[in-house]
Amino acid sequence: MVAKRSIAVAALAAAGVVAVRRARAHSGLRPGPAEWFAVTVACDPAELSAANRPDALAELAEHHEVRITPAPGGRGTELAVRSADGSVRERVRAIKQLLETGEVLRVEGQPEGHRTVLGRAALPVTRQLMRRGVR
Amino acid sequence: MKALCWAGVNELAVQEVPDPAILNRQDVVVRVVASSTCGSDLHLLDGYVPTMMAGDVIGHEFLGEVVEVGPDVRERRVGERVVVCSIIGCGRCRNCRAEMWSLCDNSNPDPGFLETLNGHATAGIFGYSHAMGGFAGSHAEYIRVPYGDVNAFPVPEGVADANAVFASDAVPTGWMGADIAGIRPGDVVAVWGCGGVGQMAIRAAYLMGAERVIAIDRFPERLTMAAERVGAETLDYEKVDVLDALKEATGGRGPDVCIEAVGMEGHGTGAQYAYDRIKQATRLQTDRGLPLRQAIHACRKGGTVSVLGVYLGFVDKFPMGAVMNKGLTLRSGQQHGQRYIPMILDRMSRGEIDASHLLTHPMSLDDGPRGYELFKNKEDGCVRAVFTP
Ligand SMILES: NC(=O)c1ccc[n+]([C@@H]2O[C@H](COP(=O)([O-])OP(=O)(O)OC[C@H]3O[C@@H](n4cnc5c(N)ncnc54)[C@H](O)[C@@H]3O)[C@@H](O)[C@H]2O)c1
Ligand SMILES: [Zn+2]
């Protein structure tokens, strides 16, 4: 009974993202998959330019079109990457974190209690879905 | 170590879990001394936050002692007694710099769910589901705190644990509700909900110069507390028609500021309440919104409605017509605790803010499930149960 309920909840978590996405698709907010994935980084555009950019960004740029623009109102730099899949989105966020805070925040390896068998199996998938989102 | 874990809808269990470790160079580890129940946890318990998994450690309002610091921690020291903000900030993104800490860009490593649901993600929150970052909570012997320098605050010597623990969440949340509403001297303020958050909003409103504060709830002991401890006039919504009573009390104008400190499980009477319950139970709406609608309806023309109660998804029958035609200002947010905590600790040490009466049930962490039962059902006059490992 206990296990059944928690399985249901874990499944709901995963299904939730998809359901919300479907609802949004119906509302006509977005016609198709987004072409660019963009974040604004609180740093000078020079820090993202070819000479100074972090290695992670240089690696991204090898396989993806990358656009760097100063953000309006002194808000730093807009970093956009074209045809970003989940893994690219995760890497772009990590670059922003690294530049702004000096580290990439980790949550794997924290204390946790009894996971159900299914929960244990589903956690990495759920977490990846949560991390990357669906677009 | 021991920890209180979510085990399923309305099921909690004290379990043996691994000790936390420093995972990032700016982390600190805190030995928990006091960890409180909060109204926000009820949304997890009742299953309205869909990204919980059995085995998640809950709890987010806490105080303790620093026992370990990461290599890049500059300010915090082992041995310091600290209160930690329930919501995690990085201190360096644009929103943290603008003191909108709960909008931190970097403290929620798993923003995908909320970005899909809401357009953008909220900051990470301790013990508050995988959508809020999946951080282990504070109902445990030890907890890892990311970005320790900006999220953990040393507690002045004269301030007791039973008071300071609420500087983590209830007090800054209540303060923020009054602050973002722009309360001015002479204002009449109405506050829905006399839990820890509502009571602290009442106190803050008076400190900001409100002339009258009217508090609304149905539990006699909470109404009495709001009257005796923080000086509010009170209304029992089961005994009077709240809208009529507020109009009468304000010469027909309505309160200048309406603060909603109830949230998505608002209780009520009559047909609207039945409608909300059925729709929420069948997941046709995610959040019940009766007190929120009431606050909007009651608010004076041109007034401000400040929403502290937590909502996660969609509320039915949202009275946009009233917002628009009365020219209301709607303010809201998860609390920006880091903006207020030093000032609150300072006021606590001067005796201007005392939250210790909220601690009605000091308990051992072993009694966690029982503590939540008391708190959830408001049994035995429980306003906040606080656990000591
Ligand atoms: N914004 C934030 O950062 C933040 C932080 C902490 C808590 N919260 C939220 O604030 C809310 C209150 O938290 P709390 O810890 O005080 O909870 P609590 O459960 O102790 O108190 C809620 C109170 O609301 C009352 N209530 C229910 N329906 C009502 C109605 N129709 N009219 C008037 N009162 C009604 C209940 O009787 C109860 O006394 C929760 O939604 C919680 O999630 C938000
Ligand atoms: Zn809380």
Ligand SMILES: [Zn+2]
């Ligand atoms: Zn931040």
